[in-house]
Amino acid sequence: MTDDAYLVLLDGPAGAWGVPPAAVGELACMGTPAVQGWLDAQGVTSSSPRLRLLPPEETSAIPEGAERLPVPLGDEELSRLRHRAAPQDVSRLEEELLAYRSSADGRQTLLARAAAAGVPAHRIAELSGEDLATIKASTS
Template identity: 65%
Template sequence: MTDDAYLFLLDDASVRLGVSPAAVGDLACMETTAVRAWLEAQGSTPTAPELRLLPPEETGALPEGAERLPVPLSDEELSRVRQQSGPEVLARVEQELLSYRDCADGRDGLIGRALAAGVPPHRIVELTGEDPATVTAAAAG
């Protein structure tokens, strides 16, 4: 396994492997000189249907002989690639997990502000669904 994702070209654009970079949204690697030069050398474009992208854990599926280029992706970009390349139900659940993470970020600070404002700990437990020990720990932290 490699740490790089791979851009590659399929001989048959109807093959369902990887994800189109255009479907993932803006990717910093697509603006690099290396990627632009590679696409030009291949006679391809960033929106070509045969241009695909695979996350690092799936590079073993690259067709033998396929034109390929390793590309670095940020954690956020890699997350989007994984969401787009997985089954739709998996992508939905992963999006829910990301939403949860975004909502939970700053949880302790919010609990602390609620306590400072006078919201009783038992009410915070009722409103958030958090464990009472979590509320107590946030109050101490």
């Protein structure tokens, strides 16, 4: 696994992985000379339907031979990307986890629901602001 997210240019339909960069919101990397040069070399713009952005933990999904470019994202940008890349039911739970930071009501139930839905413990900790060890202990 790499620490960078990846811009990927697909040969065919986008499928169900990655997200269009525009769906994540403004990304600092999109205005860099490296990204602009790569897009120009590929003959596409940042709004191309073939262009997808994947978080670091999903880079194994990149098809062999696909044109790709590692891009560093800030913490907030990476959090937005992960949220957009998550399945809709997981995205809803992630929104609840973010809201959880300011409220302890239903804490144990929400953490258990998130774990049962497949949200990884490290992501629950990141979104809820809870310590990772606490999350692991409360969801096992």
